[in-house]
Amino acid sequence: MTRPVVLLPPSKGKAAGGSGPAYGDHLDGGHPLEEPRREVLKAAVAAADDVDDRAVSRLTGVKAARVAEQRTVLAQLATAPTLPAHQRYTGVVHEHAGLADVDPAAAGLDVCIVSALLGLAALDDPVPDYRLEVAASLPPLGGLGRFWRERLHGHLHDLTAEVPVWDLLPGEHAVVWPEADRGDQEIRRVRFVRPDGRSAPAARVKIAKGRLVAALLADPDLTPPAVADHVDLGATWTLTASAMELVATDVA
Numbered sequence: 001m002t003r004p005v006v007l008l009p010p011s012k013g014k015a016a017g018g019s020g021p022a023y024g025d026h027l028d029g030g031h032p033l034e035e036p037r038r039e040v041l042k043a044a045v046a047a048a049d050d051v052d053d054r055a056v057s058r059l060t061g062v063k064a065a066r067v068a069e070q071r072t073v074l075a076q077l078a079t080a081p082t083l084p085a086h087q088r089y090t091g092v093v094h095e096h097a098g099l100a101d102v103d104p105a106a107a108g109l110d111v112c113i114v115s116a117l118l119g120l121a122a123l124d125d126p127v128p129d130y131r132l133e134v135a136a137s138l139p140p141l142g143g144l145g146r147f148w149r150e151r152l153h154g155h156l157h158d159l160t161a162e163v164p165v166w167d168l169l170p171g172e173h174a175v176v177w178p179e180a181d182r183g184d185q186e187i188r189r190v191r192f193v194r195p196d197g198r199s200a201p202a203a204r205v206k207i208a209k210g211r212l213v214a215a216l217l218a219d220p221d222l223t224p225p226a227v228a229d230h231v232d233l234g235a236t237w238t239l240t241a242s243a244m245e246l247v248a249t250d251v252a
Helices: 034-050 053-060 064-075 092-097 144-160 202-218 224-230
Strands: 005-008 082-084 110-115 119-122 126-128 164-167 186-193 237-241 245-250
Touching: 005 092, 005 202, 034 053, 034 064, 034 119, 034 144, 053 064, 092 202, 110 144, 119 144, 186 202, 202 245, 224 237, 224 245
Parallel strands: 005 110, 005 164, 164 186, 186 245
Antiparallel strands: 082 126, 110 119, 237 245
């Protein structure tokens, strides 16, 4: 039986601490992304000493008042304790999807989270508490979005071959897997819009994405038309679908 893939963005919100071994200790297990993960880890740790405050702010997405804190986090990434990804990310999407309570081994989906640190994290991947922005530049690697685009191509191709793929990535994170790299994969696209076609409000979109993922975890065989007919994303949403696309219109 094939397992559908769901692609999710990360969240700035993350659970603190962790009970798992140090992040650096996990980078010797033969994972397909092990080498680029080592490169990003090395560069991120070096950035704690090598870049100025403004660069740390852009790299980690924090304001000036938190730069010193984030320097310490960067410096200690290799030895930071870990949690599995489904427990580490605590954003609105992940919370409404109920990911923290999911047993990754029993899930009927492969839920994968784009990460500036790991590239692409499966639900059971060990993740430290970190802040890195996909849109930021990390010396000497350059832009992290482009860095991971080049290194995720083969991994994503293998992961998504001959299975349905629910693409829930916003533009900032979709850069790691652009249209030109997707080949003939079975992509199920989801659009969240206002009645006039503009993008729906981000806060409500995040809740709706989470509810959609929760529905897919409960029934991995759902298709876009079945979601439109049977899934409730919230009182403000009306759903329409074709075979390969779900359109959620916010009528609030």
